[in-house]
């Protein structure tokens with residue numbers, strides 16, 4: 001199995017963390033460089049990472065890749081509650097990826113305009129919901145949604161895209177899990 005990705009993508013990192021101790025090859029791409037982009041496009045026409053190559057099959061989208069892998073490793077599917085947690089996490093991750101790409105396109109993302117206001121509102125309401133979910137014990141185990149939440153929070157810090165440290169439960173969750181060896185091993189800063 002080959003995982004096409006980059007060291008900086010939070011969508012890729014969640015799968016690298018999930019795949020700890022599994023046999024696979026990580027293909028680290030610079031998706032904006034011509035050659036790597038061509039390789040990515042051949043495998044995934046959406047030109048997004050991650051993509052997973054397993055034999056003849058190429059699976060796109062971290063959520064679908066996770067479903068594929070959980071099935072391959074005979075693990076239980078996520079519960080509907082966990083699927084909803086993942087939707088919350090992905091909604092902020094997608095909103096902030098858009099903000100990052102806009103920033104890199106020299107657009108002022110701090111401006112008071114509909115698109116930016118919607119992303120800010122979404123980020124705030126989702127972080128509030130995730131903070132409550134942590135308080136309710138929904139992230140007590142290191143399951144896939146927990147991995148995804150930790151990778152999101154660390155990436156938001158790394159890219160300086162939003163402030164989540166005012167959410168006490170999120171901070172507690174983040175710190176409780178920070179010592180896991182795989183997180184140091186997949187740190188986008190190194």
Ligand SMILES: N[C@@H](CCC(=O)N[C@@H](CS)C(=O)NCC(=O)O)C(=O)O
Pocket residue numbers: 008009010011031047048049050060061062063097
């Ligand atoms: N829903 C996708 C999102 C993946 C995604 O947005 N990946 C980013 C990197 S963090 C990407 O490839 N962006 C390239 C682009 O938008 O052109 C997933 O879960 O895999």
